[in-house]
Amino acid sequence: MDAAKAFAESDVLLVSREWAKLESNRQILLAAPEWDLVLMDEAHAARRKEPKEGEFNTGNLLLELLREMQLRRRAKGVILLSATPMQTNPWEPWDLLSVLGVGGNWMVEFRDIRRYYDVVSDLRHGAPDGVSAEVVRSLVESDREFPDPPIRYSGALDDALSFALAGEREQFAQWLRGGSPLGRRMHRNTRETLKEYHRRGLLPDYTPCERAVRDVVFDYASDAERDCYDAIKHYIDTRFERLEGERSGKGFVMTIYRRRAASSPFSLRRSMERRLEACENVIKRQWLGVWRPEDEQMDLRDLSDAVIESVDPALPATPEVAEAEKSEIETVIRKLDALGNTDSKFAKFRDGWTTTFGGFTTLPTKAASRR
Secondary structure (H helix, E strand, O other): OOHHHHHHHOOOOOOOHHHHHOHHHHHHHHHOOOEOOEEEOOHHHOOEOOOOOOOOOOEOHHHHHHHHHHHOOOEOOEEEOOOOHHHOOOOHHHHHHHHOOOOHHHHOOHHHHHHHHHHHHHHOOOOOOHHHHHHHHHHHHHOOOOOOOOOOOOOOHHHHHHOOOHHHHHHHHHHHHHHOHHHHHOOOOOHHHHHHHHHOOOOOOOOOOOOOOOEEEEOOOOHHHHHHHHHHHHHHHHHHHHHHHHOOOHHHHHHHHHHHHHHOHHHHHHHHHHHHHHHHHHHOOOOOOOOOHHHHOOOHHHOOHHHHHHHOOOOOOOHHHHHHHHHHHHHHHHHHHHHOOOOHHHHHHHHHHHHHHOOOOOOOOEEEEOO
């Protein structure tokens, strides 16, 4: 079944966001009958093209797709999921709120949102300033869905906030936080939430797991292993700085190699071999036509390790730069080869596993090298 027919006839479809956002495919999606529900995971990947507060109208391809679906009313309901809230800029959740239909004064100037939450914070420490309190009054009174206040007051809301008694301020702060569009539409699930659901019998077939993490500090077995790690760290750190100089966020690619180094020498060597091959292609000028995330307005943080390694989005810009990096990589690989089968982290893990668990297939610890 081709894509157009699948979208026209299927009741339930599972589609990757990478497929959906492509111009040739998004038209198929937008032409489909109206959906009862659109559920998108990793919703934080729908961002502005540039991470700037004033660039509200320039979304990346995924954000533009969501906006277009909302404007054309292609879904009766939308649920946006994300487990990566720490990677967002403060305005990014509000961009997603616009996809859910939030508009009016809430979407005019983001500085008003900043002032709104400044008042929430100020109420917990004292009285807010008059200008910010007036902004809050304007936002609240223009929102017909805003819940009723917990305290009866006379006069204007900004005066009530500015002159609230100490015992009233916390009530006002909770009301404003929970009553904002973000507070009304965002639901946070944590491990404690799942545990509470389980205690109440809402998850009868699921028992939340209990994590018992124990750090085991170890040192390297030899000077050669330490020297190898230092060389790897130097390569990663210097390359990170160069990439960040080219474009903010581009150095994120190097976190892959840091994770590989923390995993095992074998894992790191395989990744370094792939990186070496990519540098050699640049030197031979054979990298033309390689897909780059910039072309898709993609944030590198949203790519999986496998995708990043396969397309290598942070290739050196010129053969000269690639030649210098190739030399660094070859140095690292030589040091890895000199180690042979030496792997202090695995040896520590194996000894602890055998001693503590008698060889049962249970993951006992998280080993950490001495930095």
